[in-house]
Every structure is written in structure tokens, then in C-alpha cells.
Amino acid sequence: MxxxxxxxxxxxxxxxxxxxxxxxxxxxxxxxxxxxxxxxxxxxxxxxxxxxxxxxxxGLAGQTVREHVLDVGELERFTEELRDGSDQNFERYLTLRMDSCDDKLKDDDLKREESFLQSTLTAAEEGLRLLIEKKIPFRRPDDYMAEMIKSDEHMQKVRSQLSFEKERIDAAVRRRAERDNTKNTKKRQRQKEQERKKREKDEVLGLEQARKGRLKAKQQARQSGGKGEGDLEDNDDLSTALFQDGTPIPPRKKRSGRNENRSAPNGKQKFRSKSDSNKPPRDRKFNGGIQKQKPQRNGPKKKFGAKKRPGKDRRNQMKNKR
Structure with a gap:
């Protein structure tokens, strides 16, 4: 080496x-x-x-060594399986491949979003069909008991908040019902008031028509020289008024045994002078209808207190005179 x-x-x-x-x-x-x-x-x-x-x-004997391998062909094959989207790979990947959107829709937001929605709905329907066909469970069983992720304290806060919101909504509904009831009550009161006024107006019109009818009958009786309702007194307006059943009201009769002297019971009061010693005691406190003489209040003014100080010019003139 x-x-x-x-x-x-x-x-x-x-x-x-x-x-x-x-x-x-x-x-x-x-x-x-x-x-x-x-x-x-x-x-x-x-x-x-x-x-x-x-x-x-x-030197790494007895240890596990992970070897990193870059297999481009295997990666391409796996990618092609994902792109395929066939029924054979659905059970493994649970994915579906749908048709791509048209490139013409890239500038039209509304149609593009509508195409996305339609593709999603189609994929969901197809996936549900494949799940049922391949008997892949996708529904939660009836006896499934999931563990609570949130604590009891948190759920108590949520329950309190929901109760508060429910009470607030109920209170708003009650207030709205009270306002509506108040409006309806006022409306009914206005209707009753209008009906009462209309009834009074109808009664007044009925009395006016009855009075006009009586005057007309009186004129006709005078012209014909006969004797009828026209011979009644003119100031008796209610003598010819009719009841609802059409029966005329009889004229009032004078009270029998009436005393002309009002000082006695049922008597007529006569004018008496101030010097009359036989004046009843009840009239004395009124002084016989004569007003008492009161002292004059707007007489000549009396001078009280010190004189007012003269003006500046007046004071200068007084100084010059000295």
C-alpha cells in the first residue's frame, strides 16, 4: 500500500x-x-x-445499519399506481382518480368551482359504491365507545355556556312576546276607543235626526192646522225622542205639592234685602249675595325707609350750589 x-x-x-x-x-x-x-x-x-x-x-458489528437506496424505477412504478386510480388499487390506497378539469375553465371562477364540486360528488358516490362492493367497513359500530378527549371540567364549561346561550335566547323571545302583547293591547284599546266614539256619534246623529223629524212634523201640523206633536212645548227636546223599540218618551210632569217658598222644603227662593231679619241662616254666610267691601290695595304708595341716593349729576349740582 x-x-x-x-x-x-x-x-x-x-x-x-x-x-x-x-x-x-x-x-x-x-x-x-x-x-x-x-x-x-x-x-x-x-x-x-x-x-x-x-x-x-x-467496526459496527452487532448494530443495525439502515441503508438508503434510491430506486428511481420503483418510485415511478408506485407513482403510476397512484395515478391509475383503478379498482384494483382502491382497496390499498382508498383513492380515486377523476377526470381533470378543462383548461378553458381556468379564467372562469364560477364554472371552475362548479366543476370541482361535481367531481367531488362523483368521487364520493363512486367511493361509497366500491366500499360496499368490496365489503370494506366504513360505518362506526353501534357498540363503539370512544374515549373522551376533553376533560370533565372543560365539558362543564361548555355545558354552562350552552345553558347561558339558551337562557339568553329564551329571554329575548319572552321580551319580544311582551312587546307584541303590548302592541296588540294598545291596538285593541284604540279599536275600542274608535268604536265608542263611533257609537256616540251615531247616537248624536240619531237624536239630531229625531229632533229634525219632530220639527218637520210640527211645521206640517201647523200648516195643516191640525193637532199633533207640534202643539208640544218648544223647549221639550226629549219629548219626541224614541227608544230603541220606537216607543216615544212621555213628557215630564210637574211635581205635585211644590212650595213656592224655597226657604221651606221644596220651596222657591225669593230675593230678600240685606236688612231682612227673617233671612234663613243658610243665606247669612253668603251675605245675601252682596260682595263685602274689601280694603283698597292699589292706593297711594307710602314712603318707607331711607331716601334713595341722588345721581352723580345731581350731586355735582348740589356741590356747586354750596
Whole structure:
């Protein structure tokens, strides 16, 4: 083995196993004048690299070594299986290959998204059919018990939040119902008020029509010279008013046994002078209807207190007079 080969091996071992071997390689290179990286040919470099790898692997006896292999052909075959999307590979990969979208849809967002949706629905229907056909279970069994991921404290918080939201919604519904009820109550009150006003108006119109009918009948009776409702007193407006059944109201009769002297029971009050000593006691407190004389309130003003201070010009004139 040449010195060049020994130097390269020692340098490689130094890079793999520590600085001591590298130091020895550098020392041998300086002593013998070797150049470790001056390769004579590519073939010798490849052979020496393989030998060093074998030597390094032999030192790992009893250990598992994972070898990284780049097999391009196998990768291409596996990729082609994924692209195939046939029924034979569905059970292994659970994937389907659908037709690609048209390139014309790349500028039309709406049609492109619609095409994506249609492809997804078609793939879902086809996948469900294949799952049923190949008897692949995809539904959760009835006796399946999943472990709770969230803790009881977290679920208690969630339950409290849901209860709060439900109470808030119920309160909003109750307030809305109360507002609607209030509106309906006010509406019913307005309707009742309108009905009452209409009823009063109809009653007034009925009385007015009855009065006009009575006046008309009176005029006709006077013109014909006969005797009828026209002979009644003019101030008796309600004498010809009709009940709802059409029966006329009889005129009011004067009270019998009425005393003309109102000082007595059911009597008529007469005017009495202030000096009348027989005036009833109940009229004395009213002074017989005569207003009492009250002291005059807007008489001449009386001067009270000190005089007002004269103005500045007046004070100057008074000074000049002195």
C-alpha cells in the first residue's frame, strides 16, 4: 500500500473517529511529503472509498445499519399506481382518480368551482359504491365507545355556556312576546276607543235626526192646522225622542205639592234685602249675595325707609350750589 493511500485512509478515519487519527495523518503527510488530496485517478479514488466504507461498517458489528437506496424505477412504478386510480388499487390506497378539469375553465371562477364540486360528488358516490362492493367497513359500530378527549371540567364549561346561550335566547323571545302583547293591547284599546266614539256619534246623529223629524212634523201640523206633536212645548227636546223599540218618551210632569217658598222644603227662593231679619241662616254666610267691601290695595304708595341716593349729576349740582 502506498504512502498516499495510507494518508488518505488515516485522514478519512480521522473525520469519522476523532481528531487523533486526523493528527496522525497530517503528521505522516508532513514527514513523508505526501499530498492526501492529490488523486491519481477516479478509479483509485472510488476503490479506496469503498475500502474505507467496508472498514467503517466492519467496526459496527452487532448494530443495525439502515441503508438508503434510491430506486428511481420503483418510485415511478408506485407513482403510476397512484395515478391509475383503478379498482384494483382502491382497496390499498382508498383513492380515486377523476377526470381533470378543462383548461378553458381556468379564467372562469364560477364554472371552475362548479366543476370541482361535481367531481367531488362523483368521487364520493363512486367511493361509497366500491366500499360496499368490496365489503370494506366504513360505518362506526353501534357498540363503539370512544374515549373522551376533553376533560370533565372543560365539558362543564361548555355545558354552562350552552345553558347561558339558551337562557339568553329564551329571554329575548319572552321580551319580544311582551312587546307584541303590548302592541296588540294598545291596538285593541284604540279599536275600542274608535268604536265608542263611533257609537256616540251615531247616537248624536240619531237624536239630531229625531229632533229634525219632530220639527218637520210640527211645521206640517201647523200648516195643516191640525193637532199633533207640534202643539208640544218648544223647549221639550226629549219629548219626541224614541227608544230603541220606537216607543216615544212621555213628557215630564210637574211635581205635585211644590212650595213656592224655597226657604221651606221644596220651596222657591225669593230675593230678600240685606236688612231682612227673617233671612234663613243658610243665606247669612253668603251675605245675601252682596260682595263685602274689601280694603283698597292699589292706593297711594307710602314712603318707607331711607331716601334713595341722588345721581352723580345731581350731586355735582348740589356741590356747586354750596
Amino acid at each position: 502506498s504512502a498516499d493511500s495510507i494518508g488518505r485512509r488515516l485522514y478519512y478515519l480521522g473525520s469519522c473517529f476523532g481528531e487523533e487519527a486526523r493528527y496522525i495523518a497530517e503528521l505522516l503527510s508532513e514527514i513523508q511529503g505526501l499530498r492526501c488530496f492529490n488523486m491519481s485517478s477516479e478509479e483509485s479514488l472510488a476503490k479506496e472509498k469503498e475500502a474505507l466504507e467496508e472498514y467503517a461498517i466492519s
